[in-house]
Amino acid sequence: MDADQDGLLDRAEFISGMKKAVANDREGILQRLSVMVDAWMDICDTDGNGLIDEDEFQTMYIKSLGASPEDLKVAFAKLDTDGDGTLGREEIRRATEEYYTSEDPKAPGNWLFGAL
Template identity: 85%
Template sequence: MLDVDGDGNLREEDLLVLGNRLAAAFDLSGDATKIARLRGAFTQLWIHDLSTMDSDQDGVLDRAEFVAGMRKAAANDREGILQRLSVMVDAWMDIADTDGNGLIDEDEFQTMYIKSLGTSPQDLKVAFARLDVDGDGNLGRDEIRRATEEFYTSEDPQAPGNWLFGNL
């Protein structure tokens, strides 16, 4: 999903392209601040976390390096990586929250994932319902942060955060 060019590896450029896709999905061509903030968050995540997971030092992350690296990062610097992921979550929520109410509704959620990641609308309907743990029809920052933390750190197969990117 993060490997936008489909070559089986993750590079910083893949993340930056995802940021560009998200900006395009919400037509932010005139808002350089929001785009720069998201790109900056992706760059910091790459520099501080993802690039250090490159165990064979070939300049890219394959799936095994990513999975092992995320587990190691969560074990060794849980607060640090969660803080950097939180900055990224805040940046993309500021882009996707088109009505400015501080929440992501199902339409914003669908737009974000369909147009930036190509996720199935049917999977996203189920994912949204699973992530909306308080059942109010919106995803708040705390719900998204909790889901992000669960997605990357939880061993619980029933954790709502496992649906962060749809049915994987």
């Protein structure tokens, strides 16, 4: 993805690289992202019930990204597409796919990492 070979990956290079990767091997990329989702679920799901509640979501992103609780409250609501107060594995999978592949700026998956 490092198009200018400077040893760094800027935002434009990352976006371009992901678009090329998805265009060339969408299923392969989604399979690799699925591994990331599984790891994310294992880390976030501190009570082991197979679901991520808002507190678990906030703890993950406050500690790892330094995100604000207010932004994360909005993000969680956007990602909780069925409105049940939790994020299941399929909601996270769908959000991850949207985050990395969707051209729709209103896709819920755009909130995967909060308000970036």
